[in-house]
Amino acid sequence: MRKGFTRRPAAEQPAANHATNYITPGGLKRLKDERHFLLTKDRPAVVEVVAWAAGNGDRSENADYQYGKRRLRQIDGRIRFLTKRIEAAEVVDPAAPRTGQRATRVFFGATVRYANAAGAERVVSIVGTDEVDLERNHISWASPLGRALMKAAEDDEVVLRAPGGTETLTVLEVRYEGISVEAFREPPGSEVSTEKLDR
Known part of the structure; x- marks a missing residue:
């Protein structure tokens, strides 16, 4: 039998990829x-x-x-x-006290103010992939912008590589504070009326 059709013993199989x-x-x-x-x-x-x-x-x-x-x-x-x-x-609480580089550099939960080359400023909060809300400026830590900002400190220049091109950004401020995530709301019309079942 060819090697491609044999099964490895359990001890040799790679661990399952459990993304945090x-x-x-x-x-x-x-x-x-x-x-x-x-x-x-x-x-x-x-x-x-x-x-x-x-x-x-x-x-x-x-x-x-x-x-x-x-x-x-x-x-x-x-x-x-x-x-x-x-x-x-x-769970990472952005409002939790931080010391050292964890308080001054961009990590998950940071709220970052930055400027592009034209001087236009923007503020974003770095959240999880399930919490992205562009209307509230909540971006994913795994997004191109989130990855570019990671580990940067005030006055650092970072390079954003996005599908639209490359851009240099300057980090102006890094702070950690509570991030308000929109609560789950029942979708309108989600209640199924059982009155029609009595036809």
Whole structure:
């Protein structure tokens, strides 16, 4: 048998790649709130609709049943995704006291004021990949800008390599403070009315 078809003993297999999910306390709460909503409200409501639709006869042409089953698969997939992200979470509180370089250089949770070559200033907060909110200037630590700013201190020049080109930025200020993450809100119309089931 060729080597490509043999299985390595368990001791020789490489460790699974478990990427750490850096996240702020507010971001973790939002993930947990969404999972709780899906498990306790959204999924049970859809299960009720599917059970009602299944009792209406032929399932192959039953739109309520077909849509309900598809929606259940989507919900279950989202619950699995959220569970993995929560289990891999490493919470970093931006407001926690810091000393030494951790207080003066850019790391996860930093709020950074910088200027481009034209002198235009911008302020961004570096958060987790699940917390990106461009309207609030929350960028991911894994984004091109987040990576360019990492470990920089005030007055440092960094090079931003983005798909649109290369740009030199000057770090003007690095500070650590609480970062307000938008709380999870139930989507409008998420309540499934069971009144229509009494047709």
